[in-house]
Amino acid sequence: xxxxxxxxxxxxxxxxxxxxxxxxxxxxxxxxxxxxxxxxxxxxxxxxxxxxxxxxxxxxxxxxxxxxxxxxxxxxxxxxxxxxxxxxxxxxxxxxxxxxxxxxxxxxxxxxxxxxxxxxxxxxxxxxxxxxxxxxxxxxxxxxxxxxxxxxxxxxxxxxxxxxxxxxxxxxxxxxxxxxxxxxxxxxxxxxxxxxxxxxxxxxxxxxxxxxxxxxxxxxxxxxxxxxxxxxxxxxxxxxxxxxxxxxxxxxxxxxxxxxxxxxxxxxxxxxxxxxxxxxxxxxxxxxxxxxxxxxxxxxxxxxxxxxxx
Amino acid sequence: xxxxxxxxxxxxxxxxxxxxxxxxxxxxxxxxxxxxxxxxxxxxxxxxxxxxxxxxxxxxxxxxxxxxxxxxxxxxxxxxxxxxxxxxxxxxxxxxxxxxxxxxxxxxxxxxxxxxxxxxxxxxxxxxxxxxxxxxxxxxxxxxxxxxxxxxxxxxxxxxxxxxxxxxxxxxxxxxxxxxxxxxxxxxxxxxxxxxxxxxxxxxxxxxxxxxxxxxxxxxxxxxxxxxxxxxxxxxxxxxxxxxxxxxxxxxxxxxxxxxxxxxxxxxxxxxxxxxxxxxxxxxxxxxxxxxxxxxxxxxxxxxxxxxxxxxxxxxxxxxxxxxxxxxxxxxxxxxxx
Numbered sequence: 087x088x089x090x091x092x093x094x095x096x097x098x099x100x101x102x103x104x105x106x107x108x109x110x111x112x113x114x115x116x117x118x119x120x121x122x123x124x125x126x127x128x129x130x131x132x133x134x135x136x137x138x139x140x141x142x143x144x145x146x147x148x149x150x151x152x153x154x155x156x157x158x159x160x161x162x163x164x165x166x167x168x169x170x171x172x173x174x175x176x177x178x179x180x181x182x183x184x185x186x187x188x189x190x191x192x193x194x195x196x197x198x199x200x201x202x203x204x205x206x207x208x209x210x211x212x213x214x215x216x217x218x219x220x221x222x223x224x225x226x227x228x229x230x231x232x233x234x235x236x237x238x239x240x241x242x243x244x245x246x247x248x249x250x251x252x253x254x255x256x257x258x259x260x261x262x263x264x265x266x267x268x269x270x271x272x273x274x275x276x277x278x279x280x281x282x283x284x285x286x287x288x289x290x291x292x293x294x295x296x297x298x299x300x301x302x303x304x305x306x307x308x309x310x311x312x313x314x315x316x317x318x319x320x321x322x323x324x325x326x327x328x329x330x331x332x333x334x335x336x337x338x339x340x341x342x343x344x345x346x347x348x349x350x351x352x353x354x355x356x357x358x359x360x361x362x363x364x365x366x367x368x369x370x371x372x373x374x375x376x377x378x379x380x381x382x383x384x385x386x387x388x389x390x391x392x393x394x395x396x
Numbered sequence: 397x398x399x400x401x402x403x404x405x406x407x408x409x410x411x412x413x414x415x416x417x418x419x420x421x422x423x424x425x426x427x428x429x430x431x432x433x434x435x436x437x438x439x440x441x442x443x444x445x446x447x448x449x450x451x452x453x454x455x456x457x458x459x460x461x462x463x464x465x466x467x468x469x470x471x472x473x474x475x476x477x478x479x480x481x482x483x484x485x486x487x488x489x490x491x492x493x494x495x496x497x498x499x500x501x502x503x504x505x506x507x508x509x510x511x512x513x514x515x516x517x518x519x520x521x522x523x524x525x526x527x528x529x530x531x532x533x534x535x536x537x538x539x540x541x542x543x544x545x546x547x548x549x550x551x552x553x554x555x556x557x558x559x560x561x562x563x564x565x566x567x568x569x570x571x572x573x574x575x576x577x578x579x580x581x582x583x584x585x586x587x588x589x590x591x592x593x594x595x596x597x598x599x600x601x602x603x604x605x606x607x608x609x610x611x612x613x614x615x616x617x618x619x620x621x622x623x624x625x626x627x628x629x630x631x632x633x634x635x636x637x638x639x640x641x642x643x644x645x646x647x648x649x650x651x652x653x654x655x656x657x658x659x660x661x662x663x664x665x666x667x668x669x670x671x672x673x674x675x676x677x678x679x680x681x682x683x684x685x686x687x688x689x690x691x692x693x694x695x696x697x698x699x700x701x702x703x704x705x706x707x708x709x710x711x712x713x714x715x716x717x718x719x720x721x722x723x724x725x726x727x728x729x730x731x732x733x734x
Contacts, residue, residue, distance in 0.1 A: 178483075
């Protein structure tokens with residue numbers, strides 16, 4: 087099943103002394119799809135990515151990247167995998183262009199090919215004005231873009247991006263989103279770790295939830311997706327909302343309000359549609375009606391709550 | 397990647413670009429050349445080089461290059477690997493197609509080339525010394541090659557330790573200590589061990605009264621036995637350099653350059669001190685061996701010392717490779733991959 091490529095991880099564990107960074111990670115990212123890797127700080131996201139990136143050997147389990155095992159065949163994996171680390175390092179004295187040329191050469195491109203590729207990538211990540219300035223003058227967001235360009239210099243089939251969006255301005259985030267969608271359209275498998283869940287919501291096809299070194303099982307995710315979540319409702323005249331909700335059968339103790347509107351827990355989309363119809367039917371001028379948190383964030387918070395309960 | 401060498405050379409080029417780009421580096425080289433210029437001027441006066449040739453000037457400049465390189469090189473190479481890990485640029489290089497061995501060798505090449513720049517900086521003064529005459533081609537060739545080998549050893553210690561130890565400052569300090577142990581530590585150990593191991597000697601003096609030499613005066617004393625420990629000096633880089641260079645003696649068997657003077661001193665201690673000495677006023681004075689005769693009667697040791705150093709240097713690089721290789725299985729406490 088791994089011949090086709092993509093990322094395939096089965097029962098992977100890794101500890102550092104008595105710290106179990108990753109206990110049991112299992113996930114699959116098909117070619118042509120984007121998966122979000124989501125988890126609280128210290129849940130083992132970076133350790134997992136280091137193992138996928140051929141830098142750390144797992145203690146147990148099996149990994150396949152683009153059809154190759156990172157421990158047995160690191161060279162084959164490296165030729166097909168691009169990794170953008172969460173620590174942004176760049177040789178300070180080299181210019182942006184020289185850095186990308188050097189990276190291309192390290193991946194076996196000839197000097198000319200590396201030069202062409204560098205020029206192309208500088209355009210892709212919009213670093214033209216800084217192309218011939220040394221890396222040390224770059225801001226955090228600019229380093230981030232350089233790091234992304236470096237990760238894709240050899241046009242890899244599998245992309246591992248560790249917190250690619252942190253430090254980027256809204257325009258750069260939008261560009262990044264579009265770029266990642268484009269990679270998926272080209273048939274690459276992309277795994278993105280991020281804390282910005284709303285961001286991932288817009289580009290990830292699937293999500294992998296990691297907590298305390300374990301990937302959440304499909305059952306747990308399914309359960310969380312189906313659990314009730316808050317919807318935010320706003321009406322032109324807020325005072326008409328409370329009586330209408332009571333009339334629609336929503337218990338008063340479940341209704342809360344925040345500065346943006348009224349929050350009501352709703353189980354699924356059918357229930358939401360019925361409630362909206364009832365509110366409109368009772369004459370409330372509804373101006374806004376939607377989930378208060380994104381899909382990924384909902385599952386993430388729900389899974390963490392389960393963890394806290396158990 | 398075009399072969400093992402190609403990859404290592406690529407790493408070396410990136411490393412050199414990183415370092416050489418700084419203005420500070422050129423200032424350092426300028427200061428170094430100024431120091432050598434002053435030293436050359438003083439040496440010409442001190443050794444009367446305009447009349448007696450440039451042997452003394454040449455050998456002293458070579459030693460100065462070794463001294464300056466040992467002082468500067470650890471600071472430049474002692475954080476080659478762990479410094480990159482701290483800066484976050486090591487892991488991004490390790491996920492490319494260059495192997496860890498190529499990274500280690502490339503960094504060592506860069507450190508070596510940086511140290512050799514000092515030799516190049518001293519070149520005008522070495523040429524001047526040769527132009528003064530009395531420096532044999534053998535001395536020029538051997539001392540330059542052995543100096544280059546010593547610089548390679550120092551660079552390997554720095555790069556090796558920077559791969560073995562995780563903290564840059566610590567590995568730089570340890571590199572300095574290793575080089576100090578070889579340069580100064582060997583001398584101190586040799587001196588202390590020799591002085592602590594003493595033998596009884598008997599000195600018999602037959603004094604002369606008229607034509608009669610029958611009055612015998614015997615005295616006892618103790619002498620240090622440096623001859624047991626001369627091997628320690630073989631590990632000293634300066635001794636290796638001096639011992640390797642072809643000797644240069646005057647007609648009366650006196651050493652003509654610094655290399656030969658040091659080589660004579662080192663070889664002299666191979667001989668056990670005489671434990672029974674007799675001085676007879678009536679006998680004709682015994683022949684005192686000249687430095688040249690002492691030199692000829694002892695064995696050279698430089699290749700043993702140099703071989704041991706080359707093995708240690710290769711070992712340091714090998715250890716660094718093992719510690720840095722990926723995918724990493726075991727990590728030292730506090731060491732991060734990226």
